[in-house]
Amino acid sequence: MRERMHKIKASHGDKIMGEVTVNMALGGMRGLKSMLWETSLLDSENGIRFRGYTIPELQKKLPTAKPNGEPLPEGILWLLLTGELPSKAQVDSLSAELSSRAELPEHVLRVLDALPAKAHPMTQFTCAIMAMQTESKFAAAYLSGMHKSEYWDPVFEDTLDCVAKLPATAAAIYRRSFKDGKIISPDPALDWAGNFAHMMGYGDEGTKELMRLYMTIHSDHEGGNVSAHATHLVGSALSDPFCSLAAGMNGLAGPLHGLANQEVLKWLNIVENELGDDLSSEKISELVHSTLNSGRVIPGYGHAVLRKTDPRYTCQREFAMKHLPDYPKFKLVSKLYEIVPTILSETGKVRNPWPNVDAHSGVLLQYYGITEENFYTVMFGVSRALGVLSQLTLSRAIGLAIERPKSITSEWLEEKFGKV
Ligand SMILES: CC(=O)SCCNC(=O)CCNC(=O)[C@H](O)C(C)(C)COP(=O)(O)OP(=O)(O)OC[C@H]1O[C@@H](n2cnc3c(N)ncnc32)[C@H](O)[C@@H]1OP(=O)(O)O
Numbered sequence: 001m002r003e004r005m006h007k008i009k010a011s012h013g014d015k016i017m018g019e020v021t022v023n024m025a026l027g028g029m030r031g032l033k034s035m036l037w038e039t040s041l042l043d044s045e046n047g048i049r050f051r052g053y054t055i056p057e058l059q060k061k062l063p064t065a066k067p068n069g070e071p072l073p074e075g076i077l078w079l080l081l082t083g084e085l086p087s088k089a090q091v092d093s094l095s096a097e098l099s100s101r102a103e104l105p106e107h108v109l110r111v112l113d114a115l116p117a118k119a120h121p122m123t124q125f126t127c128a129i130m131a132m133q134t135e136s137k138f139a140a141a142y143l144s145g146m147h148k149s150e151y152w153d154p155v156f157e158d159t160l161d162c163v164a165k166l167p168a169t170a171a172a173i174y175r176r177s178f179k180d181g182k183i184i185s186p187d188p189a190l191d192w193a194g195n196f197a198h199m200m201g202y203g204d205e206g207t208k209e210l211m212r213l214y215m216t217i218h219s220d221h222e223g224g225n226v227s228a229h230a231t232h233l234v235g236s237a238l239s240d241p242f243c244s245l246a247a248g249m250n251g252l253a254g255p256l257h258g259l260a261n262q263e264v265l266k267w268l269n270i271v272e273n274e275l276g277d278d279l280s281s282e283k284i285s286e287l288v289h290s291t292l293n294s295g296r297v298i299p300g301y302g303h304a305v306l307r308k309t310d311p312r313y314t315c316q317r318e319f320a321m322k323h324l325p326d327y328p329k330f331k332l333v334s335k336l337y338e339i340v341p342t343i344l345s346e347t348g349k350v351r352n353p354w355p356n357v358d359a360h361s362g363v364l365l366q367y368y369g370i371t372e373e374n375f376y377t378v379m380f381g382v383s384r385a386l387g388v389l390s391q392l393t394l395s396r397a398i399g400l401a402i403e404r405p406k407s408i409t410s411e412w413l414e415e416k417f418g419k420v
C-alpha cells in the first residue's frame with residue numbers, strides 16, 4: 001500500500017480534484033473531496049460500496065453462520081482491512097481471535113458502575129471506551145519510541161482488541177441500564193455478533209441473525225460522515241485508537257447522525273399513539289406537517305450525500321418483509337415511506353426526501369424485543385467501530401498526515417470577494 005501511495009503522490013500529487021466554493025465552507029463542506037478513505041465509497045444514487053461491493057453482493061458473498069443466513073460481520077471486518085473477501089475458515093479464525101481478546105479489563109465495569117444507570121447509554125459507551133484506553137498497545141509503543149513505519153502494527157492490535165471487547169461493553173451497558181444488571185458471560189462457541197445478542201440476553205436465532213445483518217450494514221459509510229471523520233481527525237494526531245474511537249462515538253451520539261435511530265423510534269411511538277387505528281394518509285400527513293411546522297426534522301429521512309433511498313434501508317425492509325411482514329410497526333414504517341418523501345419534497349428545500357438507514361433499524365429491533373430505543377445508537381457504534389478502526393489501521397500504515405485544513409473569517413471572505 002505504501003509503495004502505491006508513494007507512486008500516486010509522485011504521479012498525481014499536483015492534479016486538481018475539484019473547486020472549493022464559499023457555500024462549501026459555510027455549508028458543512030458538503031461535496032468537498034478532501035480526504036482519503038479506502039474501506040468504502042458512497043455514491044449519491046447507488047449508496048455504499050464496501051471495497052467495491054454493494055450490500056446485496058455482500059449478502060451473497062460473505063460467509064454466514066447458517067445456510068442462506070445473514071453475513072457474519074467478521075467477514076466485513078476482514079474485507080475492510082484487507083480488501084479481500086474471506087473464506088468461511090478465515091472468518092471462523094477471526095471469530096476465534098476476537099473471542100480470545102474479548103475479556104474486559106475489570107476497571108471498565110467499575111467505571112460504568114460509577115455512572116448512574118440512567119446516564120445515556122452513549123455516554124456510558126464513550127466513558128467505557130476511554131476507560132479501555134489504559135490497554136492501548138499503540139500508546140505504549142509510541143511512548144517507548146517506536147519507529148513511525150511500524151505504527152500500523154500496534155494500531156491493528158488495538159483495533160482487534162477494541163472490536164473484540166465492544167460487544168461485552170455494550171451488553172454490560174444494556175444490562176445495567178435496562179435489565180437486572182447481571183452480566184451474561186460470552187459463549188465461546190458463538191460468533192462476534194451472535195455473542196453480542198446472547199450477552200444482551202437474546203438467545204434466539206432470529207435476534208442473532210438480525211444482529212449479524214445490523215453489524216454488517218452499519219459498519220462503514222466512507223470517510224466524511226461525522227463519526228468516521230471525527231475518528232480519523234483525532235487519529236491523525238496519533239491519538240490512539242481508543243481515544244480516536246471515543247471521539248467518533250461522541251459524534252455518533254448527535255441526533256442528526258447516529259442518534260437519529262433513537263429519535264425515529266420516539267417519533268414513531270408518538271405517531272402510533274396519535275393515529276390509533278386510523279392509518280389514513282390524511283392523518284399521517286397531518287402529523288408529518290405538524291412535526292415540520294414545529295421546527296423539527298423528520299428523523300430517519302434525508303441525507304447529506306445520498307439522493308435516493310438508502311440501500312441499508314432497502315435491505316432492512318427486505319429483512320422485515322421476510323421475517324415480520326405483519327408487524328404493525330413495520331406497516332407504519334412502510335406507510336410513512338409512501339407519504340413522507342412527497343411532503344419533504346414539497347418543502348422545496350430538502351435535498352434528499354428519501355429514508356436513510358435509521359428510518360428502519362429500530363422497528364426490527366422492536367420486533368425482537370429490544371424495545372429500549374436509547375440503546376440503539378450504542379449498537380450502531382459497535383458496528384461503526386469495524387469501519388473506522390479498519391481505516392485507522394490503514395491510515396497509519398500509509399502514514400497519512402495530521403489533519404489541519406485552513407479556516408477563514410467572514411472578514412477574509414469580504415476582503416477577497418467584496419463587502420456585502
Ligand atoms: C446514519 C446517519 O447519520 S443518516 C442521517 C440521520 N439523520 C436524520 O435522519 C435526521 C433527519 N435528517 C436531517 O436532519 C438531514 O437530512 C441530514 C442532517 C441527514 C442532512 O443534512 P443536510 O445535508 O444539511 O440536508 P439538506 O441539504 O437536505 O438540508 C436542507 C434543509 O432541509 C432540511 N431537512 C433535511 N432533512 C430534513 C428532514 N428529514 N426533515 C425536515 N427537514 C429536513 C434541513 O434541516 C435544511 O433546513 P434549513 O435550510 O432550514 O436549515
Ligand SMILES: O=C([O-])CC(=O)C(=O)O
Nearest residue numbers: 220221224225226304356
Ligand atoms: O454518511 C453520512 O453522512 C451519515 C451516514 O449515513 C452514516 O454515517 O452511516
